[in-house]
Amino acid sequence: MSVKTFFGGIHPNYAKELTAASPIEVLSAPETVVVPMLQHIGAPAVPTVKKGDKVLAGQVIGEAPQPISAPVHAPISGTVVAVTDRPHINGRSVLSVIIENDGQNEWVELDTHPDPVQLDREVILSKIRAAGIVGMGGAGFPTAAKLTPPKDATIDYLILNGAECEPYLTADHRLMLEYAEDVILGAKLMAKVCGAKKIIIGIEDNKMDAVAELQKFSGAIEIALLDTKYPQGGEKQLIKAITGREVPSNGLPFQAGVVVQNVATAVAVAQAVRDGKPLVERIVTVTGPVINEPRNFLVPIGTPLQNIVEAAGGFTEEPGKVIVGGPMMGMAQVGLEAPIVKTSNGILALSKAESHEPNVMPCIKCARCVDVCPVYLLPLRLEAFGMNEMWDEAKAYGAMDCIECGCCTYICPSKRPLLQYIRVAKNQIVAASRKKSS
Numbered sequence: 092m093s094v095k096t097f098f099g100g101i102h103p104n105y106a107k108e109l110t111a112a113s114p115i116e117v118l119s120a121p122e123t124v125v126v127p128m129l130q131h132i133g134a135p136a137v138p139t140v141k142k143g144d145k146v147l148a149g150q151v152i153g154e155a156p157q158p159i160s161a162p163v164h165a166p167i168s169g170t171v172v173a174v175t176d177r178p179h180i181n182g183r184s185v186l187s188v189i190i191e192n193d194g195q196n197e198w199v200e201l202d203t204h205p206d207p208v209q210l211d212r213e214v215i216l217s218k219i220r221a222a223g224i225v226g227m228g229g230a231g232f233p234t235a236a237k238l239t240p241p242k243d244a245t246i247d248y249l250i251l252n253g254a255e256c257e258p259y260l261t262a263d264h265r266l267m268l269e270y271a272e273d274v275i276l277g278a279k280l281m282a283k284v285c286g287a288k289k290i291i292i293g294i295e296d297n298k299m300d301a302v303a304e305l306q307k308f309s310g311a312i313e314i315a316l317l318d319t320k321y322p323q324g325g326e327k328q329l330i331k332a333i334t335g336r337e338v339p340s341n342g343l344p345f346q347a348g349v350v351v352q353n354v355a356t357a358v359a360v361a362q363a364v365r366d367g368k369p370l371v372e373r374i375v376t377v378t379g380p381v382i383n384e385p386r387n388f389l390v391p392i393g394t395p396l397q398n399i400v401e402a403a404g405g406f407t408e409e410p411g412k413v414i415v416g417g418p419m420m421g422m423a424q425v426g427l428e429a430p431i432v433k434t435s436n437g438i439l440a441l442s443k444a445e446s447h448e449p450n451v452m453p454c455i456k457c458a459r460c461v462d463v464c465p466v467y468l469l470p471l472r473l474e475a476f477g478m479n480e481m482w483d484e485a486k487a488y489g490a491m492d493c494i495e496c497g498c499c500t501y502i503c504p505s506k507r508p509l510l511q512y513i514r515v516a517k518n519q520i521v522a523a524s525r526k527k528s529s
């Protein structure tokens with residue numbers, strides 16, 4: 092099998108050996124869960140319950156107000172003790188439903204289908220939408236919306252993203268090993284919905300055991316072996332590596348005839364359509380040099396980070412930084428109060444030494460940032476535009492195409508905060524275009 096890849100990228104220390112061999116353990120539900128109404132891209136869900144209500148596991152507690160949104164379900168049975176703003180992993184306060192666990196694990200009645208591939212396309216789609224499934228690789232785009240591109244679009248490929256290129260994380264790796272049959276079923280269901288002619292699963296070549304496991308069930312589905320290189324799992328990088336097609340600047344994958352979905356999303360789809368189960372739990376890697384016992388857990392959504400870190404034996408020393416997600420694109424946390432959401436694939440704790448602020452030096456024009464940029468940008472130029480508030484120039488040089496992978500910042504010998512200034516420029520460009528259209 093030949094190994095495919097994309098232009099640019101980096102080879103950081105992957106450190107996946109900390110948890111790659113740790114089977115998924117089911118973490119019991121905490122005494123209280125905090126379920127945010129915003130766990131996806133789009134409009135927040137609107138609560139359908141109030142303080143004092145009794146809820147069953149799997150019951151809708153927040154409904155989607157528009158197509159680019161997703162409903163939210165109770166992960167446990169119990170009593171709603173508050174509907175209020177609570178800290179979110181995104182650093183803001185978000186309206187959340189707080190449920191006290193009654194310890195009964197009582198579920199709503201689930202609508203099961205033993206042979207779900209035989210169901211009509213519309214039925215499968217409505218079940219995916221009703222189950223509140225969103226992209227579980229980190230982006231959180233509502234899956235039902237992503238599977239229904241404009242009517243005139245022809246979808247040639249459904250690509251399942253099993254790259255898991257972020258260092259430290261192994262949640263998708265373990266999922267492919269332990270839920271291989273569901274990955275394949277979810278892929279078939281999603282291909283039926285979006286009309287894809289071919290399904291391809293992309294996996295980095297550091298997960299050959301997962302390739303072997305999937306091959307037991309894959310049949311006509313192709314498995315593409317990818318070079319182990321960050322950001323191999325970036326949507327546009329994956330499409331380019333596997334199909335050779337380019338998504339247009341500022342465009343979306345359907346414009347290249349492709350829909351991309353994460354392997355964890357495929358499992359959620361299989362469980363929703365076959366078992367009637369909404370998205371109320373996910374696999375989370377708890378890892379890093381200062382985690383006592385790094386491992387993988389299946390966690391009820393809404394479980395506070397604190398409970399999950401404690402289940403992994405806590406910290407060996409006070410961490411310098413705790414990140415939800417991987418070290419390259421994850422979100423740094425100010426505390427451990429926020430809960431796990433549908434998109435949270437890991438909790439990473441770094442030591443103080445690994446988290447220190449670098450000493451920033453002047454640019455030496457070495458062009459290493461240019462060499463690694465997977466979207467062919469000039470990060471040193473974009474940084475200068477961002478620093479000097481030259482938003483029009485930043486836009487003209489393609490700032491909006493930056494996928495925020497952080498490769499440029501990682502490789503820079505002068506430790507310049509390139510991505511930080513590119514993000515500032517992007518935010519200003521978006522704000523200016525909103526102002527113009529209002």
Ligand code: SF4
Pocket residue numbers: 463464465466467468469470492493494495496497498499500509510513
């Ligand atoms: S400019 Fe953006 S896309 Fe290019 S390497 Fe830097 S963060 Fe990645």
Ligand code: SF4
Pocket residue numbers: 453454455456457458459460461470471502503504505506507509
């Ligand atoms: S990698 Fe750093 S030092 Fe080299 S050109 Fe880019 S910004 Fe300048």
